[in-house]
Amino acid sequence: MISCDLQAVVASSDSSVLGMLPFMLQNMGVRPIIHRQAATVLETVSKQRVDAVFVDWDLDPDFSVLREIRSTPAGRKLVGMAVVSRQAPIRESFRFSDFVLEKPLIQQRVTQTLRAAHGMMVRDRLQYTRIPLKTDALVFDGNAKSFSAVATNVSQSGIALESSAKFLSGEMVQIQFRLPEGHKNLSCKAKVIWSDNRTKAGFSFLEMKVSDRETLSSWIENEFMEGWQRAALPGHPALIAGAAQAIS
Numbered sequence: 001m002i003s004c005d006l007q008a009v010v011a012s013s014d015s016s017v018l019g020m021l022p023f024m025l026q027n028m029g030v031r032p033i034i035h036r037q038a039a040t041v042l043e044t045v046s047k048q049r050v051d052a053v054f055v056d057w058d059l060d061p062d063f064s065v066l067r068e069i070r071s072t073p074a075g076r077k078l079v080g081m082a083v084v085s086r087q088a089p090i091r092e093s094f095r096f097s098d099f100v101l102e103k104p105l106i107q108q109r110v111t112q113t114l115r116a117a118h119g120m121m122v123r124d125r126l127q128y129t130r131i132p133l134k135t136d137a138l139v140f141d142g143n144a145k146s147f148s149a150v151a152t153n154v155s156q157s158g159i160a161l162e163s164s165a166k167f168l169s170g171e172m173v174q175i176q177f178r179l180p181e182g183h184k185n186l187s188c189k190a191k192v193i194w195s196d197n198r199t200k201a202g203f204s205f206l207e208m209k210v211s212d213r214e215t216l217s218s219w220i221e222n223e224f225m226e227g228w229q230r231a232a233l234p235g236h237p238a239l240i241a242g243a244a245q246a247i248s
Helices: 021-027 038-047 064-070 107-128 210-232 237-247
Strands: 006-011 030-035 052-056 079-084 099-102 131-140 146-154 158-162 172-178 185-195 200-208
Touching: 006 021, 006 038, 006 107, 021 030, 021 107, 030 038, 038 052, 038 064, 052 064, 064 079, 079 107, 099 107, 107 210, 131 158, 131 210, 146 172, 158 172, 158 185, 172 200, 185 210, 200 210
Parallel strands: 006 030, 006 052, 052 079, 079 099
Antiparallel strands: 131 146, 131 172, 146 158, 158 200, 172 185, 185 200
């Protein structure tokens, strides 16, 4: 099953912020995780997948939370938003956040900003989401010996296979695999990044023809958007269209 459960941390003790942002995020298919203290945000971000962090400047006037989050590999990818008062240093807030909302919050402005942020969240989630499949694959080792396999999931950056052959971490191979619904075989050079020493192994793509890469990317995007629409945003055509435009 495709994971479409977007999550966003909302750090604020301001009732006007907590009365608007979580509600609007939920309406966009994003689960809000509310923190009323800045100190607890970092623990949440380090322990679970978070797609966005909204931090109230009144709760964190030094931008220490966003600054520390941005210093981590995972934090550099998530969407950051500063919710600021009029006396806050706006230029400083943009150093650590992608968006800035000024209090008092105005619903129309919040809606426009959240839609833009939502598109970024969806685009980032697409980059690592693994799409399940069950199709035939063929693996060639360094000696050109071939092994039959079954592809079990694929992403923009790699593929997981099941095979009676055993692959060693770091091993370089050539893989031919097929997408469902009559697509032609795709070929790539790949590296083994994990193995259970039984039947399952994961591979990271190293080289792939441009045409094969485009075919794979297009198929993944279509599968992702269809699954995401069913699971996360039934009845939100405008938001769906915006997300589709963001990843195209």
